[in-house]
Amino acid sequence: MPQSDIWTEKYRPLLFDQLLGQQEIVKRVRSLVQAMNIPHLLLAGPAGVGKSTLALIIVKELFGDQWRENYLELNASDERGIDVVRQKVKDFARTKAIANIPFKVIFLDEADALTKEAQQALRRTMENYANTCRFVMSCNYSSRIIDPIQSRCVIFRFKLLEKKDVAVVIRRIAEAEKLTISEEAITQLYEASEGDCRRAVNLLQATASVSPDITPDMINMISAKAQPKDMRVVLDYALAGDFTNSRDKLLDVMLTESISGEDVIKAIQKEIWNLQIEPEIKVRLTEKTGETEFRMTEGSDEFVQLQALLASFVLAGQGKAT
Amino acid sequence: MPLEPQTPNPQSPEPPPPQNQYPQEPPTPNQQNPNPATLEPTPSQNQIPNTPYQPFAEKYRATSFSSLVGQDTAIETIKDFIQNFPKTKKRALLLHGPAGTGKTSIALAAAKEFDLEVLELNASDLRNRAQLEERLKPASQQQSLFKNKGKILLMDEVDGVTGSDRGGIPELVRLIKETKHPIIMTCNDVWQSKLSPVRSQSQLIELRPLSTQTIAALLTKVSLQESIKENQHFLNQIAIKSQGDIRAALNDLQAYASGDNPLDPDVDEKRDVEESIFNILKKIFKDRDDVRNLFDSSSLSLDEILLWIEENTPREYHNEALAKAMLALANADRFRGRIYKNQSWRFLVYQNLFQSNGISFAKPAPLDGFTKYERPKRILKIWLNNQKIAKKKTLAQKLARHTHTNTKRALKDINLLKPVLQQTQVQEQLRLSDDERAFLEK
Structure with a gap:
């Protein structure tokens, strides 16, 4: 591993035993790896719970020092189109594995970002190269993976990490980096990162870059800085009846901070319950929010859908529901 | 489905030359070289780049892979196909996509990159069974006239093989099965039922409409070369209006620019x-x-x-x-x-x-x-912003690779990790460019 001063890398677990919070999965994967033959795997679960880490541990266990020659990491959402994926897969699979193991491993991150058509194409690729390649795929929602692929994989569902697991990681890093951190600060880190270990560690490192003395306030400040912070401003404009400013601000935030409509909707959904409006209207707005989120996953234009939602907030500001 | 004939098609009015052999120029790095792409050994080849009456769409037709914009995937596939022919799974390639996405350009550029002779038939040629058999079959079997030169057969606009081209499709399928040279076909709508026999014999490559940014960037370049007074906003408008059709965009640009008052936003x-x-x-x-x-x-x-x-x-x-x-x-x-x-x-x-x-x-x-x-x-606004955050994007790509995650996630992480990313040793580990470092200082 090239040395890294980014803590998510520096402290990434290297062994099965170090992977926290997913004991059941680790037990089963370990026995597969010990047999030196893994099936295609589908790792499903939220971000930052150890999917990529498990994939890395698998290849390191399988190939030892030669893991890098036998492992290809692909990002479904980064690679433009399935054709690129296929081409890379082909190039990679064409040569035999160098180690004692007759196959190589391809890690396809965010497989649920692939369209249905691309997944169909991938399914053929998986079959064509089944002898020389094993696919380890990760996704947030296994429901977005087509059945034929699911049926070709062993599926592991990752749980959201519990506080005690994240706390272990934090303490280990704090000790190695000589940080002082209180129990409250750990709680704060966990809450701000919502069980996403990558985010917790990033947040810890960002805070530590200011001072080795980690306090809940500091964490709050740093995490608020990186939040889609202006979402409240967007909503406040809308509630005050100023639709135009509200949507201009929204577009601004989305563009300059490069956050997706999905992030915006998540922030809005949380923010609704902090607003000074009738609870009944909050329920109606939540319903609208859910519908908007669904439409975005369906392939509608994020900004047009969000504007319709903002218009509902304008009404909510006047005590009216749509 | 957009229709093709929005543009003057220089190939249409003339019958193809009797021999069908297109004397290929030696590959040259000169990308402005006008019109090496057409079949006819017309005067167009001798035109100097600044001839005023040449359509921009032809003048700036991409003639090499490096000058083709926005179609990297397709280029990779076609390279792979030609290099591996005839050991490819399918013996023909079918490029499909809406008008002006570069189907023909890609095929011609491929010929040029690999120094292959092109035998082209397009919709203007009668393509019934007898014709195909007479003209393509010998070609598909023979060696090229020029020694050591390979050959590709280009069937442009196969969806134009119509009822009057009787037996055209079955003959085409037969040719594909027997050919000794790669066959490349283009069409708009690959899913029409009449193309289904061809489809099953061909490797499909889809060309997507080009992004507005890509088109706007090209328009900017062309305006510079043509010394058109540039107005970025207006170029963007043309790009947006083109909806991914690069040829339409270039035609529009030329139409507006040909007035005395180039790119005056008040064009009629x-x-x-x-x-x-x-x-x-x-x-x-x-x-x-x-x-x-x-x-x-x-x-x-x-x-x-x-x-x-x-x-x-x-x-x-x-x-x-x-x-x-x-x-x-x-x-x-x-x-x-x-x-x-x-x-x-x-x-x-x-x-x-x-x-x-x-x-x-x-x-x-x-x-x-x-x-x-x-x-x-x-x-x-989106376009302007993309220009602005280009550095952030490449930075995110590096961070993503380094930390085993995807670019989307890394883009978010950058906001949080900014102070960490400003550290010199981290920047070295990520191999950041000067531009990217400068971005972090902002």
Whole structure:
């Protein structure tokens, strides 16, 4: 591993035993790896719970020092189109594995970002190269993976990490980096990162870059800085009846901070319950929010859908529901 | 489906030369070399780059892989195909996609890169069975006239093989099975039933419409080379209007630039378009009427009109009317999404209804007064922003690779990790460029 001063890398677990919070999965994967033959795997679960880490541990266990020659990491959402994926897969699979193991491993991150058509194409690729390649795929929602692929994989569902697991990681890093951190600060880190270990560690490192003395306030400040912070401003404009400013601000935030409509909707959904409006209207707005989120996953234009939602907030500001 | 003949097709009017052998120029790095792409050894080859009457679309036809923009995937596939031929799974390639995405250019560029002779037949040639057999079959079997030179057979616009080209498709299929040279075909709609026998014999490559940014960047380059007074906003408008059709964009650019007053935003045609859209908006927003046929006469597409309505609704409507109108627009957009996703063109009816009557009837009563409508700003803003965050993107890619995650995630992480990324040793580990370092200092 090239040395890294980014803590998510520096402290990434290297062994099965170090992977926290997913004991059941680790037990089963370990026995597969010990047999030196893994099936295609589908790792499903939220971000930052150890999917990529498990994939890395698998290849390191399988190939030892030669893991890098036998492992290809692909990002479904980064690679433009399935054709690129296929081409890379082909190039990679064409040569035999160098180690004692007759196959190589391809890690396809965010497989649920692939369209249905691309997944169909991938399914053929998986079959064509089944002898020389094993696919380890990760996704947030296994429901977005087509059945034929699911049926070709062993599926592991990752749980959201519990506080005690994240706390272990934090303490280990704090000790190695000589940080002082209180129990409250750990709680704060966990809450701000919502069980996403990558985010917790990033947040810890960002805070530590200011001072080795980690306090809940500091964490709050740093995490608020990186939040889609202006979402409240967007909503406040809308509630005050100023639709135009509200949507201009929204577009601004989305563009300059490069956050997706999905992030915006998540922030809005949380923010609704902090607003000074009738609870009944909050329920109606939540319903609208859910519908908007669904439409975005369906392939509608994020900004047009969000504007319709903002218009509902304008009404909510006047005590009216749509 | 967009139709091809928006552009003067230099190949159409002339019959192909008797021998069908196109004397290929030696590969040259000169990318401005005009028109090496056409079949005819026409005077076009001798034209100097600044000949005023040559269509930009031909003059700036990409002639090498490096000058083809926005189609990297397709290029990789075609390279792979030609290099591995005849050991490829399929013996023919079928490039498909809407007009102006570079299907023919890619095929011709491939020929050039690999120094292959091109034998081209396009829609202007009769392509019935006898013709194909007579002209292509020998070619598909023989060696090239030029020693050591390979050959590719280019069947342009195969969807144009029509009823009058009797037996054309079965003969084509037979040719594909026997050919000793790679066959490359192009078409717009690959899923028509008549092409199904060809489809099963070919490797398909889809060319997607080019992004507005890609087109705008190319237009900027061309305006520079043509010394057209450049107005980025206007170039963007042309790019947006082209909807991914690079040829249409270049034609528009040339049309506007040929006036005495290059790229004056008040060019007549454009003014017409704007006048018509202003009238449309006025009708929708002021009247409370059945306006479902209103868009029929407009030269703008429904999607463009949707953007105009999106921009201007809050200038007209407030409160309930605004909420209703935005909801109608969201519904129109939802059907737009479904059309694109499933090619369910039937849903156009719904998109149309929601964005016409849905908007008009959102208000309780007709409005009067004058409203100044504005041109949609969103796409321009997105474009400008993309230019601005280009550095951040490459930075995110490096961070993503380094920390085993995806670019989307890394983009978010950058906000949090900025102080960490400013550390020298981290920058070295990530191999950041000077530009990227500078971005972090901001």
